[in-house]
Amino acid sequence: MGVLCPKKNRGRTRWKSLLIWGVFGVTLGLVSGYFLWGDLITDNSVTEVLAAQRDTVEHRFFQVPCSQDYESLKHFEACTPRKCGRAMTDSVITLQEAQKMRRLAEAGLSLGGSDGGASILDLHSGALSMGKKFVNMYRFFGEKIKDVMSEEDFELYREVRLKIQHEIARTFNISVSSLHLTKPTFFSRMNSSEAKTSHDEYWHPHIDKVTYGSFDYTSLLYLSDYSQDFGGGRFVFIDESANRTVEPRTGRVSFFTSGSENLHRVEKVNWGTRYAITISFTCDPEHAIGDPSWT
Numbered sequence: 001m002g003v004l005c006p007k008k009n010r011g012r013t014r015w016k017s018l019l020i021w022g023v024f025g026v027t028l029g030l031v032s033g034y035f036l037w038g039d040l041i042t043d044n045s046v047t048e049v050l051a052a053q054r055d056t057v058e059h060r061f062f063q064v065p066c067s068q069d070y071e072s073l074k075h076f077e078a079c080t081p082r083k084c085g086r087a088m089t090d091s092v093i094t095l096q097e098a099q100k101m102r103r104l105a106e107a108g109l110s111l112g113g114s115d116g117g118a119s120i121l122d123l124h125s126g127a128l129s130m131g132k133k134f135v136n137m138y139r140f141f142g143e144k145i146k147d148v149m150s151e152e153d154f155e156l157y158r159e160v161r162l163k164i165q166h167e168i169a170r171t172f173n174i175s176v177s178s179l180h181l182t183k184p185t186f187f188s189r190m191n192s193s194e195a196k197t198s199h200d201e202y203w204h205p206h207i208d209k210v211t212y213g214s215f216d217y218t219s220l221l222y223l224s225d226y227s228q229d230f231g232g233g234r235f236v237f238i239d240e241s242a243n244r245t246v247e248p249r250t251g252r253v254s255f256f257t258s259g260s261e262n263l264h265r266v267e268k269v270n271w272g273t274r275y276a277i278t279i280s281f282t283c284d285p286e287h288a289i290g291d292p293s294w295t
């Protein structure tokens with residue numbers, strides 16, 4: 001073709017190639033737009049699973065360099081993190097203990113519950129989500145709370161707390177007695193209901209030391225199972241190079257140093273109900289709390 005083509009044909013060929021390039025450009029735009037949008041709404045950039053729901057994890061530890069967060073704070077020998085990281089274990093809390101804790105969470109949270117997707121029941125302060133607010137369940141329900149929470153339940157909490165405290169001390173080479181339970185310590189219930197207040201927005205990336213102040217070591221005991229009891233709702237460590245997930249499993253304890261070396265978030269739950277309890281520790285005796293009991 002080319003120079004031998006008559007003028008009319010040359011014009012038609014130019015239009016044809018313009019058309020082809022146009023269609024190609026639009027298609028390329030649509031395809032990349034589709035993937036970009038898909039990425040934004042489904043966040044499929046998860047690259048590594050640290051603990052899958054179907055696996056029984058004896059003990060897994062992933063060390064990460066400590067952030068500088070601890071340097072500007074009061075230092076507590078044999079406690080302030082020098083070794084940082086995250087760990088998961090399915091062998092510290094028994095299935096029976098976790099199931100009992102779950103029944104306690106269900107019973108306690110059934111007294112209230114948020115209008116949105118996230119409800120909490122703070123055993124220490126008594127804060128319980130109710131509608132768009134919180135009530136103090138110990139005050140609100142008075143003696144009636146004893147029908148839902150017995151002395152035995154508080155004893156169970158204490159035993160679970162103690163087991164986790166030992167596991168944290170062993171993993172991070174610190175002394176058990178230098179760790180103190182701190183607030184808040186709470187059951188959480190998450191579902192796919194639309195958020196009604198900012199308290200329902202549990203999926204934002206955060207650093208526990210910033211959010212909760214006194215935390216040095218965070219622990220989460222999962223009370224339900226990813227992909228069986230709920231969808232979405234995986235815990236995600238947000239690292240520079242990758243997103244690393246922990247899939248909740250009943251009885252699984254996930255614990256980590258609370259500074260910015262462990263930026264994290266929870267994925268939105270898209271079906272079912274997810275239960276967990278947060279039990280965290282501080283090195284600072286001034287921020288210590290006693291085990292929960294009737295106040």
Ligand SMILES: O=C(O)CCC(=O)C(=O)O
Nearest residue numbers: 188208220235266276278
């Ligand atoms: O429930 C979880 O897996 C984590 C919740 C959390 O990050 C928090 O309460 O600070």
Ligand SMILES: [Fe+2]
Nearest residue numbers: 206207208264
């Ligand atoms: Fe957190």
